[in-house]
Amino acid sequence: MMKRPSLFSLVLAMPLLVWQLAFFLFPLLFLIAISFWTVKMFQMQPDLSFANWQRILTRGVFWDAYLRTMILATSAAVLTSAIAFPASYAISFKLSERAKRWMIFVLIIPFFTSYLVRVYSWQVFLTDAGIINAALGHIGLGPYPMLNNTFGTLVGMVTLCLPLVILLQTFSLNFVNRDLIEAAHNLRCGRLRTVASVVVPSAKVGLVIAALFAFILSFGDFVSPLYLGGGNPPTLSIMITDITKSGQQWPRAAVVAIMMIATLMTVAFAAITYAYKERGK
């Protein structure tokens, strides 16, 4: 049976409700509405036309970009999670309480700097004449193309997500019951195997949500694909800017945006359902 919310909780929920209505639900409805509008002589006109939807969804270019963005975001989520986990594990299990607090502080520092600035500084490292290739050149290797390709894009996305993912993973690992780890050892489970068969399943909710955040941030990211990936072939966010620039096609851009929101909602729902799934019938 659903509990009826009290007046008090309703009042407390009001600001959030108003905010969500004004800045999420209303714009979303507006976005959906304009996806049916038409553009004549660079002017948008209210309409009920399916032409935009038909045009976008039947074009191979869109689906190529969609698939590319999915693969990039998924790779970024997996890659970031994998790189973050050993660090999170070490912070949570190997550091003293004092050192732990310092590490969490240090992990917050990257957020002081604009993401755009951090991405630009990666260019210095990744260009053919950049720091990494220069260093490799000294030992007779390279230069390897690292900029304006998928590698560059992924470096940027990992940069974007890594601190947040480490923080989320660390917090979830902090809540892993230490008795479970000792119990696993006691039942003949060695160290490495315990990480895989006890620590990871115990922290599943936090690990999945950390990866989900990495996916969401990377899926909608515009900066890395443009400045480190070269922007061509486009991801969905680059495609949106391209469409709006060419002939004020806001309605078509709205279609792409709605597709992105729908995808994120589906992925988030699936991930959270999976994360909280309990064992046992």
Place this chain on the structure above:
Amino acid sequence: MDASTTPPAIVKFDNVVKKFGDFVAVEKADFEIGQGEFMAIMGSSGCGKTTTLRMLAGLEDPTSGDIYLDGERVNGRATWDRDTPMVWQSLALFPFLTVQENVEFSLKMRGVGKAERAKRARKWLEKMQITEFADRGINQLSGGQRQRVALARALVTEPKILLLDEPLSALDAHLKVRMQAVLSNLQKDLGITFVYVTHSMSEAFAMADRVVIMSRGRIEQIGTPEEIYRAPYNRFVAEFLGSANIFDGVVGAATPGGHMVAYDGGEVDLPASELLDAKTGDKVTFMVGAENVDLAPTDAGQDGLAATVVGEEFLGATATVFLETDDGQELKVQKSHAELKAVKCHAGARLIAHWAPSACHVLPGEKG
């Protein structure tokens, strides 16, 4: 169980010391546990009982001294290389696995095949009467059912020894008594060694063949529940039992069978066997069990200690009466309700507390 029938030792602590920095958690643990014995390690929190158990499990390493398991020195051997499954106070069941997967866990770690694993797990689920919950998650079980899962998980490899760290402390009183019976029968049934850590005297005395009493890292006494109850070694153990009246005295003149001992409440003639070679002038401490103290009205002409009733505690058929002597010493007397009524016992009443010399037990650990 006396010394001549003690079974061969499966566990031996040889001068084991455990320090955490400057803190001495266990100070010279030196004892053996026999094959098939139910051994309880008892003490209040921080006494070192859990650390002792964890050293046996291989979860802590002793700072010095040796631990032998089944005749083999196991210092420095990791817990996954010992056959010492443990039941945790929190039970430490894996919530991301089903009941059956929990029970199969250690078999899986040993590389036992899937069919064999299921067969052996089923056997233990049946034994612990939790077969119907095999496919449930841990969070869907009650406290008592979880307890059984934890036991099945630890016992599925058929070890020679099982370690238990206060496994019943989270259960309510009624369930606790039932689980005590389950554990006790299980241990007799399997014939393996149980090492059971607890802070509860009733749990230890109800189940264990022998009990180790610890305080502040030291072992105060080892013995059967009866030995400990009848003849506590020192003041700590006597006080821990909760029902002892303790008196300090001085050995006086010799009597035909022993010596007179003078104490705050008067004099008592104690036999030589109790006094353990004490000579005139030695200090001794003796105790009288609360159930061995009698009460009489002040006008009955009975010799004894005059005292005032300050409180009463009911324990079912009997009650414990607390009295205070004129010197401020507290006395505990355990009597049936009828006996208390007969002497008109009520708060504020003055009564004479007395006991037979044979009720006095000298604490050997307090001599000198």
